Amino acid sequence: MLDQKPESVKYITCIGAGPIGGGWAAYYLSRGYQVTSYLHDPSEIDQLEKLISNAWISLEEIGLEPGASLDNFSSTSDLSSSIERAEFIQESIPEVLELKQNLYSELGDLVDPLVVIASSTSGMSMTDISARCATPERTVVAHPFNPPYLLPLVEMIGGEQTTAQALEWARQFYLVAGKSPLVMKKEIPGFIATRLQEAIWREALHMVANDEATVEQIDQAVVNGPGPRWALMGPCEIFHVGGGEGGMGYCLDQFGPALKLPWTRLVAPELTAELREAMVDGCVEMTDGKDFTALSQKMNTGLVEIAKLKKQQSTEKKK
Amino acid sequence: MLDQKPESVKYITCIGAGPIGGGWAAYYLSRGYQVTSYLHDPSEIDQLEKLISNAWISLEEIGLEPGASLDNFSSTSDLSSSIERAEFIQESIPEVLELKQNLYSELGDLVDPLVVIASSTSGMSMTDISARCATPERTVVAHPFNPPYLLPLVEMIGGEQTTAQALEWARQFYLVAGKSPLVMKKEIPGFIATRLQEAIWREALHMVANDEATVEQIDQAVVNGPGPRWALMGPCEIFHVGGGEGGMGYCLDQFGPALKLPWTRLVAPELTAELREAMVDGCVEMTDGKDFTALSQKMNTGLVEIAKLKKQQSTEKKK
Numbered sequence: 001m002l003d004q005k006p007e008s009v010k011y012i013t014c015i016g017a018g019p020i021g022g023g024w025a026a027y028y029l030s031r032g033y034q035v036t037s038y039l040h041d042p043s044e045i046d047q048l049e050k051l052i053s054n055a056w057i058s059l060e061e062i063g064l065e066p067g068a069s070l071d072n073f074s075s076t077s078d079l080s081s082s083i084e085r086a087e088f089i090q091e092s093i094p095e096v097l098e099l100k101q102n103l104y105s106e107l108g109d110l111v112d113p114l115v116v117i118a119s120s121t122s123g124m125s126m127t128d129i130s131a132r133c134a135t136p137e138r139t140v141v142a143h144p145f146n147p148p149y150l151l152p153l154v155e156m157i158g159g160e161q162t163t164a165q166a167l168e169w170a171r172q173f174y175l176v177a178g179k180s181p182l183v184m185k186k187e188i189p190g191f192i193a194t195r196l197q198e199a200i201w202r203e204a205l206h207m208v209a210n211d212e213a214t215v216e217q218i219d220q221a222v223v224n225g226p227g228p229r230w231a232l233m234g235p236c237e238i239f240h241v242g243g244g245e246g247g248m249g250y251c252l253d254q255f256g257p258a259l260k261l262p263w264t265r266l267v268a269p270e271l272t273a274e275l276r277e278a279m280v281d282g283c284v285e286m287t288d289g290k291d292f293t294a295l296s297q298k299m300n301t302g303l304v305e306i307a308k309l310k311k312q313q314s315t316e317k318k319k
Numbered sequence: 320m321l322d323q324k325p326e327s328v329k330y331i332t333c334i335g336a337g338p339i340g341g342g343w344a345a346y347y348l349s350r351g352y353q354v355t356s357y358l359h360d361p362s363e364i365d366q367l368e369k370l371i372s373n374a375w376i377s378l379e380e381i382g383l384e385p386g387a388s389l390d391n392f393s394s395t396s397d398l399s400s401s402i403e404r405a406e407f408i409q410e411s412i413p414e415v416l417e418l419k420q421n422l423y424s425e426l427g428d429l430v431d432p433l434v435v436i437a438s439s440t441s442g443m444s445m446t447d448i449s450a451r452c453a454t455p456e457r458t459v460v461a462h463p464f465n466p467p468y469l470l471p472l473v474e475m476i477g478g479e480q481t482t483a484q485a486l487e488w489a490r491q492f493y494l495v496a497g498k499s500p501l502v503m504k505k506e507i508p509g510f511i512a513t514r515l516q517e518a519i520w521r522e523a524l525h526m527v528a529n530d531e532a533t534v535e536q537i538d539q540a541v542v543n544g545p546g547p548r549w550a551l552m553g554p555c556e557i558f559h560v561g562g563g564e565g566g567m568g569y570c571l572d573q574f575g576p577a578l579k580l581p582w583t584r585l586v587a588p589e590l591t592a593e594l595r596e597a598m599v600d601g602c603v604e605m606t607d608g609k610d611f612t613a614l615s616q617k618m619n620t621g622l623v624e625i626a627k628l629k630k631q632q633s634t635e636k637k638k
Contacts (some may be wrong), residue, residue: 001614019563054615058623062630123582145544146561150622178616180543190582192532193544196519199583201554203518208597209588212510215601217501219553224472224499225464225512231550231625234538235520241467244338263442263509264518266585266622269528278527282534296373302628303469304377306550311381313617 001087001114002039002138003054006173010034013086015103017075020120020148021092027149028090031177032067037075038082040093055149062150065178070183083111084154088173090142092120101130108133116170118142121309122194124186126159136161140170142181143191152180155191196235205262232302240283242294248283252276320406320433321457321485325492329353332405334422336367336394339439339467340411343415345374346394346468349410350496351386356394359412364394374468381469402430409461409490411439411440416450419448427452435489437461441513444506445478455480459489461500462510469497474510515554522583551621560614567602571595 010155015038028035029052039045056070056265076082077142083089089111093099100119107117113135118181121129130136140158146152158167167183174181177182184191190198200222209215213221229238236248243251252271269275287295322326333344334357347354348371358364394492395401402408412418419438426436432454440448441462449455459477464470473493477486486502493500500557503510509517520542526532532540548557555567562570571590578587588594606614 012585019561039390054619058619061623062626063396069563123577123580133407145548147619147622149617150626155540155544161559180339180539182539182543183414184532184536186531188531189580190535191540192526193540195526195583196537196541197520197545197554198577199518199522199585200515201558201586202578202583202587203515204554204589205578205590205594205598207511207514207590209594209600212505212507213503215598216605217503217511218515219512219555220499220501220514220603221474222515222549222553223473223551224501225470225474226516227549227551227553229464230546232546233539234539234546235516235523236534239520258442258517259521261508261526264521264585266518266521266583269519269525271524272528275524275528279524279534282527286535286538293543298632300373300377300466301467302632303466304380306625306627307381307469309621313621316586 001112001167003114004087004098006169006176009087009173009176011036011085011087011262013038013083013089014092015082016040016092016094016120017044018046018092018094019051019146020144021090022048022051023055023146024090024092024120024144026052026059028148028177029070029073030056030059030064030068032065032072034072034085034302035074036082036086038079039075039077042077048075059149069223079106080110083107083115083281086111086115089115089117091117095121095124097124097128100124100130102135104130104136104139108135111135116140116166116173118170120144120148123190126157126162127187130161137163138166140167142170142174143194144179147195152178153193154179154181155184155188155193156181157191158185161185188225194209199266201264206265213268228303228306229299231306232299236279236283237287237295238299240287241292241299245292247280247292249276249280252279320431321435321488322433323406325495328406330355330404330406330581331607332357332402332408333411334401335359335413335439336363337411338370338461338465340409341367341370342374342465342467343409343411343439343463345371345378347496348389348392349375349378349383349387349468351384351391352537353404354393355390355401355405356392358394358396361396367394374466378468396583398425400431402426402434405430406433408434408436409439410436412584413440414440414443416443416447419443420451423449423452423455423458427454430454432457435459435485435492437489439463439467442509445476445481446506447478449480450480457485459486459535461489461493462513463498464512469510472512472513473498473500474503475500476506476510478505478506485499518585522585525584547622547625549584550625551618555598555602556606556614557618559606559610560618566599566610566611568595568599569600
């Protein structure tokens, strides 16, 4: 609730029992919260419990927070009793605008206006979702990646009527809860991570559609090539390291002309002086000005661990 | 050499002393080969030795092959003596077509026609590279990812004059050498992995150019979101798992409409019945028909290890 510190939150309600809603429930339990799941249909409980107990194996392996227990979980199909003690609400119902709008219209009246309601939507704007909500000022988008109990990203943004205070409170809450919240600059379709992912996905679909590569070749190309790097660094830092001592600036000067080549179906932007500067400055700031040796060491250490992990997995497979 | 088994290769020449050529030299040394590097300029030796000894730290950590030693390394700036004992040649000179054509013209006369010459080019076709080579039938593209001593992918394809035998011999050689060769269907600009990577990269540049995200936000979005998954599975298998019991088919039916949304600047192909079938069949084949439980377990086990790795890295950082 907005009148309490994010650190003092104990009761969370997760609305929705699918892979995202259930994944959130498991995650919050692992952090020591009391969690109530709202089920649209009581019959969903079996699948939800299976999902949570499966997630629990991974969460125990990573390490539970003090007080974390599956005993702190309850569920109900009664919306008003599900939110009774809620100090924070994570909504993850299906991605159908009308369903979301109906729910937020109900929640807008039912839930104390000091309780932040965060939506896991992967592409809709809160302006649209809360269009019929009487108390939209405490609603935010908080989009996780699947599975939400293993990937830390939470992309955040408010709707037109969301207060800055509510958005900041929610960001602080996710930090306390061990997540990596990212507050976006604007409401853009697909947010940030999904846009990047969707670009790869569409290129992959084009390649299959044009018989340039098989499904298996596409996946092998990613997993054995750039994939392991992306677990450790984003595309900008990777090129910043790839540029050696010269960093991103060298990389853009060297490979800039490749932007004119048909190396993807996505047409590139003009590499203006401003864009070049934004990329170079952004990389230097992001890496605290660390030099090539430090960055490439960070990359190599991580890649060695991933290589060892894969060696182990393939040995286990052969057994 | 084409008249010997790939298993019996002992002597390799690496042409080029940059991050790719040097990375290959380090990798081959770690696999127990005798390696000679050709340096365009003798002064490059310091930088090359630094690169190799730095790579060696990672390679030792992963595990050297029997007989592997830095003592098996030599270098020279004399092209003909560099290739004297070569049973296989890995070329990694700068990506300038004229330079490559000049080199292949020389190598075409100098090198025994039974020795396969593989180019690390990241986008040029062997048809172009070997245009002035007298013996192009044993030349192939073999494109690694940086750093080549840690990432297993080698994208392969011959030029118009390359024999199927030479391409297959080289593929077998890379398998013996512990790499993951991927023979492409066609000579396409950017090959497979770089096309996919370039799509992400261009979308990222557009987002910065349009002030939709900062450099740091883009990298955080990847590293904390889809990135760790890409270390373990390609984009197709990820959606195949994401679709739950219904797999890729469910995913396409559910999220297919998102292809019409402006979730990236890359326009999507039409999701025809043929494309849907190719994606679904491809996923089922690639995963040997494994069910959702098995696939999601594989994903979770890997993500737990990556999460632990990152936890460890961030603890070390704070020290």
